Amino acid sequence: MDAVSIFISIAFHGIAFAMVLYLVSVGLSVTMGLMGFVNLAHGVFAAAGGYLMLTLMNGYGVPFPLALAIACLAVAAGSVVLERLLYRRLYGGNELDQVLLSIGLIFMSVATAKFFWGPLPQPMHPPAYLDGQLDLGFRSFPTYRSFLIVSGAVVVSLLWLGLERTRFGMTLRAAVDNHRMAQSIGIDTKRLFTLTFALGSGLAALGGALGAEILAIDPGYALEQLIYFLIVVAVGGLGSIRGPFFAALLVGTADTAFKYLEPELGAFFIYGMTLALLLWRPQGLFGRA
Amino acid sequence: MEHNPPRPAMPVANALRELLWPALRVGSGPGPAPGTSSAVDALRRGHHLRPLEMLPWLVAAAAYFLFPDYLALGAQILLAVLFALSFDLILGYAGIVSLGHAAFFGVGAYAAGLLAANGWSEPLSGLVIAGIAAGLVGLLSGAVILRTRGLTLLMLTLMIAALLQETANKAGAITGGADGLQGMHVAPLLGLFRFDVFGRTAYVYCLAVLFLGWLAARRIVQSPFGRGLIGIRENEDRMRAIGSPVFRRRLVIYGISAALAGIAGGLMAQTTQFVALDALGFERSGVVLIMLILGGVGRLYGAFIGAPLYMILQDGFAQQDPVYWYFWIGLLLVLVVVFARGGVLGLGQRLARRLGWPS
Numbered sequence: 001m002d003a004v005s006i007f008i009s010i011a012f013h014g015i016a017f018a019m020v021l022y023l024v025s026v027g028l029s030v031t032m033g034l035m036g037f038v039n040l041a042h043g044v045f046a047a048a049g050g051y052l053m054l055t056l057m058n059g060y061g062v063p064f065p066l067a068l069a070i071a072c073l074a075v076a077a078g079s080v081v082l083e084r085l086l087y088r089r090l091y092g093g094n095e096l097d098q099v100l101l102s103i104g105l106i107f108m109s110v111a112t113a114k115f116f117w118g119p120l121p122q123p124m125h126p127p128a129y130l131d132g133q134l135d136l137g138f139r140s141f142p143t144y145r146s147f148l149i150v151s152g153a154v155v156v157s158l159l160w161l162g163l164e165r166t167r168f169g170m171t172l173r174a175a176v177d178n179h180r181m182a183q184s185i186g187i188d189t190k191r192l193f194t195l196t197f198a199l200g201s202g203l204a205a206l207g208g209a210l211g212a213e214i215l216a217i218d219p220g221y222a223l224e225q226l227i228y229f230l231i232v233v234a235v236g237g238l239g240s241i242r243g244p245f246f247a248a249l250l251v252g253t254a255d256t257a258f259k260y261l262e263p264e265l266g267a268f269f270i271y272g273m274t275l276a277l278l279l280w281r282p283q284g285l286f287g288r289a
Numbered sequence: 290m291e292h293n294p295p296r297p298a299m300p301v302a303n304a305l306r307e308l309l310w311p312a313l314r315v316g317s318g319p320g321p322a323p324g325t326s327s328a329v330d331a332l333r334r335g336h337h338l339r340p341l342e343m344l345p346w347l348v349a350a351a352a353y354f355l356f357p358d359y360l361a362l363g364a365q366i367l368l369a370v371l372f373a374l375s376f377d378l379i380l381g382y383a384g385i386v387s388l389g390h391a392a393f394f395g396v397g398a399y400a401a402g403l404l405a406a407n408g409w410s411e412p413l414s415g416l417v418i419a420g421i422a423a424g425l426v427g428l429l430s431g432a433v434i435l436r437t438r439g440l441t442l443l444m445l446t447l448m449i450a451a452l453l454q455e456t457a458n459k460a461g462a463i464t465g466g467a468d469g470l471q472g473m474h475v476a477p478l479l480g481l482f483r484f485d486v487f488g489r490t491a492y493v494y495c496l497a498v499l500f501l502g503w504l505a506a507r508r509i510v511q512s513p514f515g516r517g518l519i520g521i522r523e524n525e526d527r528m529r530a531i532g533s534p535v536f537r538r539r540l541v542i543y544g545i546s547a548a549l550a551g552i553a554g555g556l557m558a559q560t561t562q563f564v565a566l567d568a569l570g571f572e573r574s575g576v577v578l579i580m581l582i583l584g585g586v587g588r589l590y591g592a593f594i595g596a597p598l599y600m601i602l603q604d605g606f607a608q609q610d611p612v613y614w615y616f617w618i619g620l621l622l623v624l625v626v627v628f629a630r631g632g633v634l635g636l637g638q639r640l641a642r643r644l645g646w647p648s
Contacts (some may be wrong), residue, residue, distance in 0.1 A: 089627060096386050096438065096515060100582050101626045103575055107619025115613055223571070227451060234444040269456050275448045279433060282441040 008139065010257045019251025020214055023207025025232040025244045026059040026159070027120060027200020034176050035193055037087060037209015038095045041102035042048075042204055043222035043229055044109040049075045049205025050217035051113060054122040066128040072205045075164075077202030082219025083194055091193070108221050113219040122218035148210055155206065156245060163241055176239045232275045237284030247285060344594045349496055353489075361488030361560075366600045367495035368556040371502050372492065373580045373592035375549030380578070382510055383542045383586030384522030385435070388443055388574050389450030390550060392430070393423040395569030397551025399457060402470045402558035410476035415553045416498065423551020424544050426453075431543035434535060447571070455567035469565035473558070498556060502549050502588075509545065510589060518542055522587075555629035579622055585634030594633045 026104070028042040052071035054060040061069070081103075090098050125131075126144040133140040163169035175182040175189055183189045208217065215225055232251055236243030251270065258269040309469070352363055372394055379385040397419035404415045426579045434445040458463045464470055477483040480491045509515050521535050529535050558564045567573060576599065584595025606614030 032440065038443070086623065086627065088408065095443075096380070096582075096586070097626050099388070099443075100578065100622055104619040104622030104626065107615040107622065110577055111613040111616030111619065111620075115616075184553055227447065227571070228445065234440060238440065238508065264459065268452070268459065271448050271452045271455060274446065275452065278437070278441055278448070282437045284441075 002063075005051075005139075006260075010260055011253060013145065013150075014139055014253030014256035015249065016148045016252075017214055017256055018248040020207050021228060021232050021247035021252050022245050023152060023155065023210065024204045025205045025207075025229045025236070025248060026241060027197075028229055029236060029238060029240060029244045030172075030176070030196055030200050031234045032233060033197055034172070034179070035087075036095075037091060037100045038231075038258065039087070039102050040099060041105035041109070041222065042200075043208075043226050044105060045075050045079055045201040045204040046211075046225070046229075047113065047217060047221040048078070048206030048208070050212045050221070051117060051122065051207040052205070053122060053216060054212060055117075058123065058125070060075055061169070064130070068206070068209055071209050072202045074199040076202035076204035080194055080198050083197045088193075098206060106226075109222055110219050111163050117219070119219060121218040122212065124212040124217075128215065129282040144213060147215075151210065151235075155203070159203075159241065160216030168192075168195070190274075232269065233284075235274060235277050235284055237286035240284070240286045243284060243286030310602055326390075327629035330395050336523045340555065342590075345590070346500065350574045353492060354495075355383065357487065357489075360492040362600070362604065364488050364491040364495045366597050367492065367499050368553045368560070369577075369580065369596040370592050371495075371499045371556070372550055372553035373577050373584070374459070374499075374502060374506055375546045375553060376577050376581055376591070377586065377589060377592050378506060378549070379384050380508065380581060381589075381591070382515060382518045382522065383539050385539065386443055387446040388571070388578070389446035389448070390546075391569050391571070391573035392450035392453050393427055393445075393547040394482040394554035394557075394573060394577075395453060395457070395564075396426045396547075397423040397449075398468065398558040398568040399464060399554075400551065401555035402473055402564040403463070405473035405559065405562070406470060408474075410474045412475050412478055412619055415475075415559065416552055417467055419555030419558070420548040420552040423554065424548030424619020426551075428540065428544040430566075431540045432546070435543060441472030446471050447574075450569060450574060452569065454566055457569055458566055464564075467566060469563055470558075471563060473562045475559050475562060479562050488560070495560065498552060506549070507547075507589060509542070514538065514541075516579050519587075579618070582622070582625060583633060588634050591634055598633065 024043070024046045025044070028039060031037050031039050031042070049071045052074055053067045056067035057064060057071060086105075090101060093287075126147075130144045130147050132143050134143040134146050155227060163173065171182065171187045171192055173189060174185075175192055179189065208215075208221070215221070228251065232244050232247045235251065236245070236247030251274075254273060255267075255270045258265060259267075262269070296407055313493070323455075346420065349363075349367070356363065370391075375388050375393075376387075378509075381389060385434045400422040401415045401419040404418060409415055434442060434449065436443060449542030458466055461468075468641070475484055478490055482493075484490045491593055510518075517533055519529070520533065521538060525535060554568060580593050580595040580599045582595065583598050585594065599618075602618065603614065606617050610617075
């Protein structure tokens, strides 16, 4: 392959990976920024989304779009239960308790996934209309990943538009900026927290389900991919909606490029890059000091 | 400082005091006359051994005779206690939440392992070198990352451990990579006691090292330096405002903790004669956190309860349910966080208070 093709290929797959990373991580960034909750178990929602969708598709023959929607809604609804029962107790508490609670949830989810689905990754078969190659004239790309990039871009645009233009987005921005002030001017922050948590979990489920072809859904998902999600959030900056997007693009393309060009270095580069970035800007690229 | 005169009998603690002299002056302030302040009394009292503090050692000694078939597991529990104890120094006393403490355990394990695999079979010097290597890595990484706080610090500790693990993975020619480090030869302890299959030597060796580590940790947290650390944990801004060298103190304890963790790792390498990549893994960092939480953080004895509890539970659950045991560990963790903050020791303290016993 010539240099241009390699470049295009890396960019394409990197951006597809970045979309998955962003969809999963944006909810985590908002939970951390808004509620100050270090939710290491965020990947559990992504894995749950993936498992639900794949089970509906592979086991019950539910069509892909419907299975995807059901998975996202179910995970969002389930996350509300968890938020009310467990997470809410630790808002404003110390980060150690939060870390522990979420590690406990990860352990339970890993064992549960293994119990119901076994240790092997779940196979992802895209529907026929998304399978194969998409010929754009000058090059052809895998159809499913093209779909992933386009749908990721649509969701990102909707999210940003909603944040800027809707009342919910307005109150959310206000609460991230100054939680107490938002509360004192009459914003129901409890309800806002719950809704935001559900939205973040639903998006994570979407990312996990759509990305099942890139990040295989297996019992260890929530633990093994956690480091990528955390990198995206930390590099992007807490509480930001846009920050994680650029962080995801950076991480996704850089990781793809290095694994392709220097496979023997493995994940070395991405860890080193994160280390350097965080030392340079401890608040992340888009975080506020 | 007239109320806290140096004691010739404790040269290590004296050296530490001299080293931290400026910190010391800030730590306790001018203070009232000797013996009149309850704080001073409390500090003094802390130096005396209470009878209850001998309990772990009696239990450990009794276990040697009561469970001769479980001494190999016992040795692993003892070194886990040391590892958890080292973690308590930074988590419980300095308030540094780390998700990468296995980095130092692993460095110690690989240091001791590589020495033993390359002809340096004497265990005690190997253990010292393991501690020094881990301590140096702790000081170096701490000097860089301890300037940050919160999630950033959490991430940086995670990254350091991940980088080290990836290094060990990729340097397969030296470390054995994913296959683990094999071919270690560990000479008899003191030239007399061979490491036997029953783990008798290993058990006593680990117990002795743990005892020394505990003595050191106890001195450190009872010293004005240790009290200063608690101050930093409770209110960093105020400590800075009264002139406490916050960064330096955090760095010193981070280095000490790393060295202790490295010694624990070295013990593992020498007693099992095998080091795998998981010595540096995220899971180990998470498990040491869990052990400490189960026992109780910032109490020095949390490690003595949490580590055996975790290891025994794991052993029990894993026998009953080899695939799903961590579901129960996870559930236990959630329950501890929601209902029993402070772990077993915290529960005991609350119970004692309710019964009207002095704590």
